Amino acid sequence: MNSIKLVCLFFISIILTFSHQLVLFIFFRWIVHFKKILSVKRNFSSYIAVSLISMLFTVNANALTAVTINKINGSKPYLTFDKGKTKVTSTEGLLSVTLPDGRQYVPSGDMAHLYPNAIVNDSTMTNPIILNNGELDFVSIKTFVPLKKEGNSNYPSVALNSLIKLYNYWGDDDGDGNVTATGTLTLSWINKQGVNVTSMISNNTITALDPCDAPYQLNIQTTDGILSTQYGIPNTTRFNAATSVYYITPKIDMPYVCYAQPNFSMDQSYGPNWVSKKGFRVDNIDNVANNFPTTGSNGLHFYLLLAGITPNQVITANGATVFPENGNKTVNLSLTVEKTQNWNGQPQLALKILLNGPTLDSTNRSFTPSEFKLYSDSNHSQLLYKFKIERWYITKIEQADGYENAKAFCNNLGVTYRIPGVEDFTNGNGYGWENGIPGQGNSYRRQISYKNGDKWVGGLMNEWGYLSNTSTDYPAAKNWDGSGIYWTSLAVPNMYSLIYDINNGMYSQGYIGYNMPSALTHRVVCVSP
Structure with missing residues (x-):
């Protein structure tokens, strides 16, 4: 529309200029015709009159031109993600997340009110977004970054120019076209150990969210950018870089222990239950013979890496000191909340279990095999972990x-x-x-x-x-x-x-x-x- 107005303005200016010259020509012809009659004084007066008339035409023409330009000032191009219903001039809308059940989360910025059906993101590591049962696939969590299977060879990034053009995420109320955009949209997935797993997701090395590595941190960010149309006044919209962080975890109905972690020496020579950089995997807590540890000595400690429950909650349910269910009770456990030691370069918050028992200086050095149980509830009705120390x-x-x-x-x-x-x-x-x-x-x-x-x-x-x-x-x-x-x-x-x-x-x-x-x-x- 603005381009049509510019063309009209051009022709109007030509017409006004031509009219102006025609008037001057007529008046000068009149002066020549009556030059024998008019005196020099009259000639001078006529010249002034002609000049005034000429100025009148020029002023009118300029006024018309100014009015015309003011009228064709239109609107900037804008971003839209709902076919024009919502018009935005920032990239916050590109930072939203949609879950498999249809829930949409948007950043808690100035534009959040434009999405009345969405949930404003307030997730944290301790208060994550919880997926429904069965919703474990990374690809089922939708962002504006297209997946590899959707043709995006640059995953986990996408150029805003290709994204906006491909999906028509833009609009211009003046009808201007030939849109272009600068800037990039990028995402990353980081597990609770602080490991960036984006490349593994991209290569399908991992496909599902692991509760033992959750909550996951999903970072979505855009760079500075410009949205432009070829014609129009104005024809550009600038937007600033923005970031949104989401914490997401699968739903866990029953808390459980993922790993029992002592130190990692001889990490590469492992049996059926040892997982490199993690420790002993817990498969069946009821099979106590397969649960770490079966041996102990005073001052040794290990960590329990948990899913669906925090270390503090375990201590609340069991107390800070735990005695065996059987045996002569010369051995007990001290429970604390600590980050794992830097055995694998990825310390994480865990339940630390310290063994206390007979030493050379103990008055009572007797020992009998002792079984320990930890519960996930204060009523001790939900068993979380158990192990039996057979040798001291x-x-x-x-x-x-x-x-x-x-x-x-x-x-x-x-x-x-x-x-x-x-x-x-x-x-x-x-x-x-x-x-x-x-x-x-x-x-x-x-x-x-x-x-x-x-x-x-x-x-x-x-x-x-x-x-x-x-x-x-x-x-x-x-x-x-x-x-x-x-x-x-x-x-x-x-x-x-x-x-x-x-x-x-x-x-x-x-x-x-x-x-x-x-x-x-x-x-x-x-x-x-």
Whole structure:
């Protein structure tokens, strides 16, 4: 429409100019015709009259031109996402999210009132948007960034020019066309561990939201940009960069434990329940034999990574100190809320469980196998997790001064304590010892210990990893200094007077070796029963 008005203005100006020149021509012809009669004074007066008339035409023409220009000033182009019903001049509408059930969330900005049927986003990490049952697919959560399967090879970004043109997300009340836009719309998905999983979603490595990694943070942002039409006055609309952050989680009907996480030493040598960078996966809490840990020592700790419940809620339901359901109750648990240690570079908020039990300095060092239960409700009707400590270990921080002194040390702790066998340390095999996991070499595999008949396969190290009291491992386990070689109770077959030992070094990984009983460099740990 503005272009038509400009053309009309052009022709009007030509007509006015032509009229102006015609009047001047007529008046000068009149002067020439009567030049013999008119005096110089009259000639001068006539010239003034002609000039005044000319100025009158010029003023009128200019006035008409000014009025015409003012009338063709139209409206700016605008963005619209509902075929023109709602006209917006910012990109906040591009930051909205639509869930599979039809719920639409919009940013809490100045334009939120333009979407009366939408929900203003106020989600947080502790108050996320909850999907309905069965709504787990990332692709079912709609944004204005087209998916790869929709032809967007640049996912998770899209140029606003192609987006606005393709879907007609624009309008101009003057009918101006040939729209162009600058700027980019981009999204990213980040799980609760702080890991950006956008590329994995793009490549279909992961397709569904995992409650154990939720809530997810969905970031949607636009850059600065300009919306323009080819003609029109005005023909541009500028908009500023904007960002909106949504926290989204699947619906969880019953809280559960995702992982039990000790330290990550030997992270790449793992059994059926060990997940790299996460810990022991919890599959069936009722099968207590498969739940971590089955071994323990004072000051060791681990984390429970939860879904559908917070660490604070677990403590509210169970208390900060938990005693066993059975056993002689010399072992108990301390529950706190902490971020996991930086074992994998991704600390996250979790329930920390610290083992408290008999030490060398305890008055009562007795131990019997003890089963612990944690609940998700204060009535203790909904079981969240349970595990059973079958063996308890007490270590001496100094050297044992030879094998015979090591045996005497353990005997003095109580009738149930003994020097451990190889199987009480590791599930590896080496130097004639073949009672570990079949095929496993001379290092432990991160796997829950289990029984083969009445014999244990595995012990403290394959469950807990590197035993060290450093700040990055188990700082409360004061007597575990991480550098010891420990006596076992077993002699090496066919090798006269040699005793198996186990190396607890960071890179030794429970290495099975041997030495003479007289060696003074070894340390001792005792196990019960």
